[in-house]
Amino acid sequence: MVRRASSVPHLNSSGGSSADSAGTSGSGRGRAPVAGSRGRKTPSTTSTGQNQRQSSGSSSSVPRSRSLTNGMRRLSPQKGTGSSGGGGGGGGSSRNTPYFLRSRENEIGSADTLEIVASKSTGSEECSTPEDNINVVVRVRPLNDKEKRDRHGSTLQFPGNGQVILEGNDVGQKRSHNRDSVRVFTYNVVFEPGATQEDILDYSGIKRIIEMGIEGFSCTAFCYGQTGSGKTHTLTGPPDLFVGKPNPKDPRHGLIFRSFLYLFQLIKNRKDVNYVLKASFMEIYNERVIDLLNPGSARKPLAVRWSKKSGGFFVENLFTVDCEELDDLLAVLEEGMRNRAVGSHAMNDHSSRSHTILTVHILSDQQTDGGVFLSKHGKINFVDLAGSELTKKTMSEGKTLEEANNINKSLMVLGYCISSLSDSKKRSGHIPYRDSQLTKLLADSLAGNGVTLMIACVSPAHYNHAETLNTLRYASRAKRIRTKPVIKMDPREALILSLKRDIHALQMENDHLKAALNLHHQAAPNGGAADNLLELQLDRVSSGGGAPVPKVDLQRLPELDGSELAELVKLYMVENESLRQENNHLFTVRETILRDQEIVCRENERLLKKLEDVNKSNPNGNEDDNEPSKEVQTKKE
Numbered sequence: 001m002v003r004r005a006s007s008v009p010h011l012n013s014s015g016g017s018s019a020d021s022a023g024t025s026g027s028g029r030g031r032a033p034v035a036g037s038r039g040r041k042t043p044s045t046t047s048t049g050q051n052q053r054q055s056s057g058s059s060s061s062v063p064r065s066r067s068l069t070n071g072m073r074r075l076s077p078q079k080g081t082g083s084s085g086g087g088g089g090g091g092g093s094s095r096n097t098p099y100f101l102r103s104r105e106n107e108i109g110s111a112d113t114l115e116i117v118a119s120k121s122t123g124s125e126e127c128s129t130p131e132d133n134i135n136v137v138v139r140v141r142p143l144n145d146k147e148k149r150d151r152h153g154s155t156l157q158f159p160g161n162g163q164v165i166l167e168g169n170d171v172g173q174k175r176s177h178n179r180d181s182v183r184v185f186t187y188n189v190v191f192e193p194g195a196t197q198e199d200i201l202d203y204s205g206i207k208r209i210i211e212m213g214i215e216g217f218s219c220t221a222f223c224y225g226q227t228g229s230g231k232t233h234t235l236t237g238p239p240d241l242f243v244g245k246p247n248p249k250d251p252r253h254g255l256i257f258r259s260f261l262y263l264f265q266l267i268k269n270r271k272d273v274n275y276v277l278k279a280s281f282m283e284i285y286n287e288r289v290i291d292l293l294n295p296g297s298a299r300k301p302l303a304v305r306w307s308k309k310s311g312g313f314f315v316e317n318l319f320t321v322d323c324e325e326l327d328d329l330l331a332v333l334e335e336g337m338r339n340r341a342v343g344s345h346a347m348n349d350h351s352s353r354s355h356t357i358l359t360v361h362i363l364s365d366q367q368t369d370g371g372v373f374l375s376k377h378g379k380i381n382f383v384d385l386a387g388s389e390l391t392k393k394t395m396s397e398g399k400t401l402e403e404a405n406n407i408n409k410s411l412m413v414l415g416y417c418i419s420s421l422s423d424s425k426k427r428s429g430h431i432p433y434r435d436s437q438l439t440k441l442l443a444d445s446l447a448g449n450g451v452t453l454m455i456a457c458v459s460p461a462h463y464n465h466a467e468t469l470n471t472l473r474y475a476s477r478a479k480r481i482r483t484k485p486v487i488k489m490d491p492r493e494a495l496i497l498s499l500k501r502d503i504h505a506l507q508m509e510n511d512h513l514k515a516a517l518n519l520h521h522q523a524a525p526n527g528g529a530a531d532n533l534l535e536l537q538l539d540r541v542s543s544g545g546g547a548p549v550p551k552v553d554l555q556r557l558p559e560l561d562g563s564e565l566a567e568l569v570k571l572y573m574v575e576n577e578s579l580r581q582e583n584n585h586l587f588t589v590r591e592t593i594l595r596d597q598e599i600v601c602r603e604n605e606r607l608l609k610k611l612e613d614v615n616k617s618n619p620n621g622n623e624d625d626n627e628p629s630k631e632v633q634t635k636k637e
Ligand SMILES: Nc1ncnc2c1ncn2[C@@H]1O[C@H](COP(=O)(O)OP(=O)(O)OP(=O)(O)O)[C@@H](O)[C@H]1O
Pocket: 140, 141, 142, 144, 193, 225, 226, 227, 228, 229, 230, 231, 232, 233, 234, 237, 238, 239, 348, 350, 351, 352, 353, 385, 386, 387, 388, 457
């Protein structure tokens, strides 16, 4: 039930939402009143503690992943490879292989392709991957019982190749296939109504998001769509999952739960890195930011502020909970789900009345080859947006109407931002992030330096045609947004890392130059003289070029501080410059010797010719007269 694009676009990068910044604001850290009501221990909290333990794994069992063969049965064929899927239709051909899905994921930037770039805003250094587009996938929920009872047909078709066809809007009238009003949209992946929660984990690109979060990138996965389209279902599963003790093997678990399992799996396998996980959970309700881990009886709103240092917005005093084990993360999810604002209206009994942002901060310490400790701060934001709604259809009134207006307003601002960012001409102009709390906190995810996945959720029912069209358009625009994933690093560590790389490069150049000199020395026609010259020059390098470069043991580099490293780089540069000059000089000497040799050869030929002439003019001469003179022989040699 998964459809993908034929030309497989990259998952694009960018921008950790500043929602994350909350976690670094410091002031709001503390013990969250996470109940751990299912017998879990309450997650502990600390202030910074980066150099602590490696997170231990969870005792919860990890659901076995589906075999590729099973996965393939769920994939619809691409165009030209077989049958077309019908709305929510069944099995596809195995020719639409998961191989492509996997290769697509591999194309996403990884630590292997990182480059160090200078940060304009902070002056620190950063690791980045190339600019790329936001990854957009579409999930189509099945028709619900009421829609089936009311005989609502599907307005969507799935021809493969990551395409969705939206039929013409002739709701309530007899269905025609008016070609003019049929619209075709293409996305990275399209999940048909039969797709499972596990399919979303396996094929949406979220695994890559988690991997990049671990590598230190700021990542965001958000669900967008009309009310009742399946956003909360996709991210967390049905609401009754959080009533009573949840069964970890329940197939209805959503993307967040599955991502947590995957995250802990990855962390467990990285014995060489120390990880510390922290989490925060907030909602934006009627334009007020509420801490879902510490809502308080009055649900006092928190302030959203601009951080000059990070160049983004953050939520002041937001609780950040230490999560040593998987259970701690799950407790955060459950607590937040319990505290979030949910209401009911004509289109959804459990409608989210707020936007929620759950952020997992991943702090890591890793010893690099040269022995330097590298600290990174990656994060993953899971954003469940409240659904846009036509208040006439949801029959909202009173409080629900006020909520709907605020939801629609913030989504409209998000729409403006997406629209501007997706237009290359408008992109460099003013983007109205400040017009809503939601866009302030998503600004960096949309246009910054993180990695973003958008899951657009739609209903297939004919009576939702207008909303589905709206969502598909929204998603198409988002697909055009380009972001540039960057790992922001501590400036001191970035400096040490960059100096270490400089030293390594200079050492290599040094070795290379010395080897070149040795080669030259061996190849020189006048070995003895060259030997002396080489020794002389090397003496000059180490004496005349300033202080000699101390022999450096790479393992001991971490013991040196920044200024010592800088001094070392300077010494290497001086020595390398001398070696370069020496090399140039020797090349000049070599050229001169070759030229001299050529002159001698010509002279030799001239003498031989002269000798021949002498012999011709003296034909009766002694045989010995034909012998060239000793002097000539020597020259010829
Ligand atoms: N893919 C799906 N498979 C089965 N049921 C689904 C699916 N998607 C959604 N549903 C069901 O549809 C109903 C509405 O879904 P959900 O609450 O997730 O919508 P939503 O987009 O989050 O709505 P809102 O914006 O109002 O919060 C729920 O009962 C949910 O369990």
